[in-house]
Amino acid sequence: MPVNADAKGKAYPPFEYEVGKEKIREYALAVGEDNPVHFDREQARAAGFRDIPAPPMFAVVYSAGAVGPAVLDPEVGIDLRMMVHGGQEFDWGETVCAGDTITTEATVKDIYEKDGRGFYLFESVSRNQDGQEVVRAIWTNIVRGV
């Protein structure tokens, strides 16, 4: 059965996320980030940050609410039982800090079939409260046996 690419180009509603100091701490501890700027406001400011900066990969936390509904969208039609996360790209811009409000918009970038597998590529763009782009991401999900 060929993949249905009708959802290509579909856009999803923006998702807003308020970045908090304690969520940054929880995330940094989980992934083993030990730079004190992620935990201590004084050290963060001394290093030139507006407030406590999130580690770059914190992008997954504020983007999830935008990308999740796209991956689960019945019109996209991914068989979740057969899906693996195949690849990921982040292109960072302005640093995300505690106190920021990040708005992320997701779109279906591409859907295609290759070697009996379906490739579903989603793009998300996240901006802060001043409209500055903080990250642009490509999420590649691969579905076996399409």
Place this chain on the structure above:
Amino acid sequence: MKVELKVTPDRYLPHRYAGASGDFNPIHIDPDFARQVGLPSNILHGLYSMAQVARACTQAAGGDPRSLRRLSVQFRGMGFPEQEMTVTGSEKETRDGAVIVDVVAEQGGNQIIRNAEAELAVA
């Protein structure tokens, strides 16, 4: 520039990462469920492993989180808790003032992340 990091995620790391990231897929946190769907045990989140690549690259660039400008990875194979993960990489080229490094992550010779490319701004 050399990228090198070793980390052994403990047994409950996937649970802490699930809470931190919001990804509670049972293949990561429930060994029984994981075995029911044909996996040897519960597996690490791919984005946790990618975060180890990000951390290794940032450290290699001197530790400033602003130095990591871009990171792309391919997930291959499965990572497991309680096994040492090794992240290694080396400089490929310098482009527009940024260092491009090629990175892999593996456990016991099995690649978890391959074809990773990071762009690092160096002071």
